Amino acid sequence: MIFRQNLRTFAAMSKYGTILIVDDNAAILTAMRYLLDDTFENVLTLECPDDILKLMTQQSIDIVLLDMNFTLGVNSGQEGLFWLRTIRKQHPETPVVLLTAYADVSLAVKGLKSGAADFITKPWDNDELVRKLKDVLDMQNEIVSLDEVEREHIRRTIDRCHGNLTQAAELLGITRQTLYNKMKRL
Amino acid sequence: MIFRQNLRTFAAMSKYGTILIVDDNAAILTAMRYLLDDTFENVLTLECPDDILKLMTQQSIDIVLLDMNFTLGVNSGQEGLFWLRTIRKQHPETPVVLLTAYADVSLAVKGLKSGAADFITKPWDNDELVRKLKDVLDMQNEIVSLDEVEREHIRRTIDRCHGNLTQAAELLGITRQTLYNKMKRL
DNA sequence: AAAAGGTGTCTAATTTTTAGACGTTTTGCA
DNA sequence: TGCAAAACGTCTAAAAATTAGACACCTTTT
Numbered sequence: 162m163i164f165r166q167n168l169r170t171f172a173a174m175s176k177y178g179t180i181l182i183v184d185d186n187a188a189i190l191t192a193m194r195y196l197l198d199d200t201f202e203n204v205l206t207l208e209c210p211d212d213i214l215k216l217m218t219q220q221s222i223d224i225v226l227l228d229m230n231f232t233l234g235v236n237s238g239q240e241g242l243f244w245l246r247t248i249r250k251q252h253p254e255t256p257v258v259l260l261t262a263y264a265d266v267s268l269a270v271k272g273l274k275s276g277a278a279d280f281i282t283k284p285w286d287n288d289e290l291v292r293k294l295k296d297v298l299d300m301q302n303e304i305v306s307l308d309e310v311e312r313e314h315i316r317r318t319i320d321r322c323h324g325n326l327t328q329a330a331e332l333l334g335i336t337r338q339t340l341y342n343k344m345k346r347l
Numbered sequence: 348m349i350f351r352q353n354l355r356t357f358a359a360m361s362k363y364g365t366i367l368i369v370d371d372n373a374a375i376l377t378a379m380r381y382l383l384d385d386t387f388e389n390v391l392t393l394e395c396p397d398d399i400l401k402l403m404t405q406q407s408i409d410i411v412l413l414d415m416n417f418t419l420g421v422n423s424g425q426e427g428l429f430w431l432r433t434i435r436k437q438h439p440e441t442p443v444v445l446l447t448a449y450a451d452v453s454l455a456v457k458g459l460k461s462g463a464a465d466f467i468t469k470p471w472d473n474d475e476l477v478r479k480l481k482d483v484l485d486m487q488n489e490i491v492s493l494d495e496v497e498r499e500h501i502r503r504t505i506d507r508c509h510g511n512l513t514q515a516a517e518l519l520g521i522t523r524q525t526l527y528n529k530m531k532r533l
Numbered sequence: 534a535a536a537a538g539g540t541g542t543c544t545a546a547t548t549t550t551t552a553g554a555c556g557t558t559t560t561g562c563a
Numbered sequence: 564t565g566c567a568a569a570a571c572g573t574c575t576a577a578a579a580a581t582t583a584g585a586c587a588c589c590t591t592t593t
Contacts, residue, residue, distance in 0.1 A: 221509045254507065305504075306518070307501070307519045310497070311493060311496070314491070317440055320440040332490050332492070339549080339551075342550080511538095514539090521581080524543095524581075525582075528581080535593085539589080545582100545583100548581070549580065551576100551579085552575105552577090553576100555572100556572095557571075557572085558569105560567100561568080561569090562565105562566090563564100563565095
């Protein structure tokens with residue numbers, strides 16, 4: 162009945178859309194561009210994070226690869242976190258992968274809490290980097306029908322109400338009768 | 348039109364449902380029980396985590412407070428992580444708050460990734476503990492109508508398709524026409 | 534320039550949701 | 564224990580939404 166397929170398959174895309182790479186090291190940008198050109202249709206790069214939002218309103222970006230340390234000598238990752246949050250506030254659907262100079266667990270926690278999709282540590286392994294980026298996009302592109310979302314939310318809500326259907330229906334903003342219908346169907 | 352209110356208000360509940368506390372230290376369980384009795388309708392305690400699942404199938408649990416170190420001398424938190432994952436596999440809607448003997452960042456990351464709702468470190472501050480538990484439940488009980496979930500998912504999907512409505516409708520499993528209707532309404 | 538795909542709009546048949554009602558069962562509490 | 568309130572399951576008829584299909588008109592790709 163409901164026709165499911167992978168977005169990538171559906172659109173007959175061989176590549177993974179547009180990636181934006183933000184890093185203040187021009188050499189890294191060049192290396193990234195070279196590395197990712199096969200995988201992505203468009204590879205955009207930015208040395209200065211201040212332009213991220215402007216660029217993202219002009220261009221449709223599928224994934225962002227964001228360096229965590231911009232100002233030389235400041236390695237706390239604060240600026241990276243700031244830009245991560247700024248991006249996610251404006252574009253909550255766009256996954257952001259973080260690039261850290263070394264494994265910083267506390268930064269990892271903050272990054273996760275701020276909605277980063279994944280981490281990559283410098284120096285990076287090319288294959289691993291490409292694999293992680295692909296994974297993030299594949300995961301995001303998993304198709305979820307409206308029915309599925311609806312069913313899942315209904316299940317959760319009933320769970321929260323400990324099985325009280327009258328209350329669940331009220332919380333869901335639908336009639337009890339409608340809830341019965343949907344449960345019968347889904 | 349859609350009537351929204353907090354579940355707690357709605358049900359005229361003065362207390363926060365049923366909490367399950369799992370810790371192998373009986374003294375801690377006693378202290379917890381005394382501390383949380385005012386806040387929760389039922390305070391259940393378990394010394395042995397092996398019984399968690401059985402108990403949760405019998406009782407309807409609103410939140411779990413889980414110690415991370417059970418076997419004396421083993422402080423890696425592995426057993427706590429195992430039980431966290433086990434609980435979340437069976438009861439994805441039930442929030443689990445972790446109790447750690449000391450601030451272990453790497454354990455925090457793993458716990459977050461495994462779906463823990465929050466962390467509390469031993470020794471704990473009573474007020475902070477109660478506040479955190481309340482916060483978790485309040486957050487979970489935020490009411491989300493079916494319409495809202497639908498609207499949000501539609502927005503996401505259209506975003507993913509970069510504005511292609513025909514494709515979005517197909518992925519959502521609805522007619523293009525229906526998508527137009529819903530967009531006009533929502 | 535042709536082909537393919539997307540948009541916006543329409544119709545008519547079908548399905549779903551709604552408000553409201555009813556008697557029964559369960560739950561909370563005095 | 565027993566009463567009252569709440570939840571359940573089922574029904575109706577009116578209102579609303581969804582569906583498949585069609586059409587002319589843009590864009591993009593080739």
